[in-house]
Amino acid sequence: MPKRDKPASPPMLRAKLWVEVDGEPALTEDGADLLDQIHATGSLSEAARRLRFSYRRAWLLVDAMNRRWDPPLVTTATGGERGGGSVLTPRGQRVLASYRDLQIQLEYLLGQAGDPFKIT
């Protein structure tokens, strides 16, 4: 084996949580961030702007999520005062809250682990 570089920082635990439906991603970190921003702004384009996603990317992400959940997570209003606005459905709010709750539990688990790779 060739020489190794000296590590300059301690090993860091990382984890990623997502939801699949039929083996396809149904809620990812990016998706959850987008739902958060839709909830905060009521607008898909504003949500996309805040996350520096292209509008196309944000739209496709919402579309992919909506296709995998029944009922869907986001509805887009057409016409009326807020024509074009997007809102989370009650289902979308619950799914997002469950995901965030699990993320917190996961972070807690990793935090509890401390530095399991420490040389003792």
Add this chain to the structure above:
Amino acid sequence: MPKRDKPASPPMLRAKLWVEVDGEPALTEDGADLLDQIHATGSLSEAARRLRFSYRRAWLLVDAMNRRWDPPLVTTATGGERGGGSVLTPRGQRVLASYRDLQIQLEYLLGQAGDPFKIT
């Protein structure tokens, strides 16, 4: 939003756990599987074969891990009866055990969650 497909299976929680050193992957699921097989077989080529990794891929993966951990996780013997054999260092054994232990805790967490996305 266009029509959505009906989901044919319930939402499934997925998670991935890895370790980074200096922002680079230092232990991944593939890496842990490779360490397991090196430990079981004492041979990098046999470990690679069992996992259907090319020898090159397995070698690069071990090299990348060894560069990020100090002391390294795997040593390769040269010469002697078992020339070319690979073994986990004590450090490698401990790091692998810690990773597997955390994976079990993570699976438990996800299992405990049941179906958090169920419509109630």
